Amino acid sequence: MHLDFWHERWARNEIGFHEGTPNEQLQRHFHKLQLAANSWVFVPMCGKTNDIGWLLEQGYRVKGAELNEGAVLELFAHLGLTPTLTEHGSLKRYSAAAVEIYCGDIFALDQALLGHIDAVYDRAAIIALPDAMRQRYSQLLIDITEQAPQLLICYEFDKQKRQGPPFSVEHDELQSLYGGAYQFQRLERQILPSYLPDDVDATAVAWLLTASH
């Protein structure tokens, strides 16, 4: 999928994925990662999500990655923070207080630049990527976070009724992408009637992934 696809969606404000309030499953389940205060949480492909503000309020520090610079600037404005900017190859890093966002293609990020991560919160990131990219993305996340545990929120729906993104990512696929690195615990299945465009029903599934070795 071309990066312009996402820039165009942001330019046209076609951001139905953006939730107005912190994600409910995040609030219900994040404590199950059992993180200490000040832990670093990585939020890949974060957009301008309100989930980052919620994580900060809980006493965590947040690193994120997002392609669209306008989204990153809106995120900081909404948090009431003025970031400083540094450049790292093709990536820009915006940072303020306990937040660092890498702006650019997530596939340009490496472990040395990202630094230590205690946990990953993936909501609508892996499911935003087409099949071949999900394979690359899952390996990237394992590598750059050194297999940090994850709270992963996926959406499942009838693939005949809707082409992605989002893509319906189910347990068998997660097992093939992450099964070599993680054990899975399904925390919740929440049925969301007419959640997707064209009245397509979806099920939000929250997974806890913990390193298997």
Ligand SMILES: C[S@@+](CC[C@H](N)C(=O)[O-])C[C@H]1O[C@@H](n2cnc3c(N)ncnc32)[C@H](O)[C@@H]1O
């Ligand atoms: C479906 S949205 C989810 C955003 C956020 N996680 C949320 O819950 O609101 C996917 C996001 O990934 C970003 N994105 C897409 N491809 C990317 C890439 N290669 N590197 C970094 N971000 C990317 C898009 O700009 C978009 O903001």
